Amino acid sequence: MLRGDLGTSWVSDAPVLPSVLSATGVSLTLMACALAVALTVAAALCAPALLRGARGTCGPARSGGGAVAAALTALPEFLLAIVLMVVLSVWWGWLPPYGWAGPENLVLPALALGLPAGGLLGRLVDDALPAVLNELWVALWSASGCSPARIAGAALRRAIPALVPQFGLVAVGLTGGAVAVETIFTVPGIGRTALGAARSQDLPLLQGAVLALVLLGVLAGLLAQAAHRRLLGPGLADAALSLAPPPTAPAGPLRRAVPAVCAAVLLAVTVWGLTRDPLTVDAVERLAAPSWPHPLGTDAVGRDVLARLGHGAAATVGIAALVCLVSLVIALVLGFRPALASGAAEMTNALPPVIAGILVVAVTGPGVFGACAAIVLVSWPPLASHAAALVQETRAAAYLTAQRAIGAPPRWILLRHVLPAVTGPVTRHAVLRLPGIALALASLGFLGLGAQPPSPEWGLSLSESLPYVERAPLASLAPAGMLLLLAAFAVSLSTLPTAARPRNGRRFRPAAATRRGARR
Structure with missing residues (x-):
């Protein structure tokens, strides 16, 4: 490995390193597009609660996107991939059903991976925001004439540090956990490469693919830790996210039902x-x-x-x-x-x-x-x-x-x-x-x-x-x-x-x- 030699494939008799590098580049491209979809979905899920809490017009702040986030999180990636392929490709003919030839081939796999990940991230942020928006400083800033946009930005900065490690884990999960999606859409990524090597008992290629996945995980973890320390800062180190449970209004009949x-x-x-x-x-x-x-x-x-x-x-x-x-x-x-x-x-x-x-x-x-x-x-x-x-x-x-x-x-x-x-x-x-x-x-x-x-x-x-x-x-x-x-x-x-x-x-x-x- 130190010499750049990961061995030779037992199936194709080709060097392992070029195959691993090529598959890793494909998966990183797919991960970036899926992460963009996930962040967009997460922002849409937590935006209503953030705006209501920043304006202070609806009483105690509480989360509101739990049902939608739960539905998105529970969607199986491979079922979502099949549905997207049948509807958008077979029935409507808008996008190619499989392959890796151009940017249009990125849309369906990115949606299949990004929607469930965005539901998870949105649910975590939505769960953390009420505790922040019910802290005393929010009422003080609002009474001092601060704009809702500024309060919302400060609340996000207050809530995000505890969740930054989750963003890093989700990012690498989009790369390593896309085995089914890459297989359905025939995307030559590192997950599909590892699964194919395991099925064919190609040990050198499997070792190289797993090593690439582990290195990606370590890199994402180091970046998440650095961002966590940067965002935490001396101001946020004085208080915990869960100093006290946020005051919540009694659940209505519909919410309990x-x-x-x-x-x-x-x-x-x-x-x-x-x-x-x-x-x-x-x-x-x-x-x-x-x-x-x-x-x-x-x-x-x-x-x-x-x-x-x-x-x-x-x-x-x-x-x-x-x-x-x-x-x-x-x-x-x-x-x-x-x-x-x-x-x-x-x-x-x-x-x-x-x-x-x-x-x-x-x-x-x-x-x-x-x-x-x-x-x-x-x-x-x-x-x-x-x-x-x-x-x-x-x-x-x-x-x-x-x-x-x-x-x-x-x-x-x-x-x-x-x-x-x-x-x-x-x-x-x-x-x-x-x-x-x-x-x-x-x-x-x-x-x-x-x-x-x-x-x-x-x-x-x-x-x-x-x-x-x-x-x-x-x-x-x-x-x-x-x-x-x-x-x-x-x-x-x-x-x-x-x-x-x-x-x-x-x-x-x-x-x-x-x-x-x-x-x-």
Whole structure:
């Protein structure tokens, strides 16, 4: 490697380095376009709450783009890619369906990658803005005659530092996680190159592709850390983003009804589907339209779609929830070691779930356990990076300096201040990623690395039905709709105000001798 020699491909007998450099350049171009789409979508999602809070005309500031952001975040990239290809290329003929010949070939892959990433970034910013816009300085600036635009800019500068590491992780995720999109649109990027090398057991090319992904992750992490320190500055080091929970207005009936409706639909479909047989194959009824015997139609081999949705709920939601919980615990533990967490996060986040699954299954063998281990390996870095940024800001708060000055022990500060300020935002972030984890597990099963056919897992059923999306769209859209409902339920439930707000804890009272000394 130091001599610029990454070996020779076992399949083509060509040098590996030129192939890796060419594929990396293609992926970087696609990543830049997708990142532009993501930032545009994120700005559109958080703009209403930012403008309302800056004007101070709608009472306590609160987020407002959670449902749209959840829907975008839960959209599977490869399903979105197929829909865009069918609608914009096959039906309307506006754009080429595949290839890498000119700028027009960038549009569909960039949209397929950028829309879900923009939903995630927009949701994170939208979740952080209310705490900033309800701080006292916003009211002071507004009363002093500052323009809403200036207040909005200052609020963004106040909220962005804790989220900058997420922007870096999303940027490298657009490069490494685009395996499915690059495969669908036949884009010769580094993700497609790595997957092809793994399938053909071309070890030298696979090593070079994975090395390029890791180097991209480290570079993105270093840039994000530098931007985080630059934005934090001495002024923002005096206060944490979560000094206190933002005052929120009571949730209205419509806002409270969203999680109830989503839960009711999920439960109804699951219970109804559990009463039916998900494995019976009827070749005569294959790709059948909805009817009374098959309310949601049948798939490519004649199995009932409704039955597979019901029986796939446990395999999809249960395993994904367990993986999400393990990732959250790892993130909270490593979040209090920012240096260790950030270094490991950039390296592991550079691996797409597919490549991580291949590497893990090479040791453990194919199966659900290997797929879960692979997803845990790549799902904790964004959570740990988020936790580390919040821990750093919270520990720098001025009120914690005062607590230490009057003799508060470190355990008291940790349990009463730092942990409550970090756990809430990171938990909501983990819940937001639950549908993506479920889909990643299913994609590994589709490749033979996780759940095996004829498992009724939602993502696996979705992947199996994609080739027939034009003839039987409901067979693909039904499991995708269940994933969207799961995302809407999780995010809407996490954003509801609770009756008992988390508090910073009782004030630490110094010892009597200290109080007497203070009085003297």
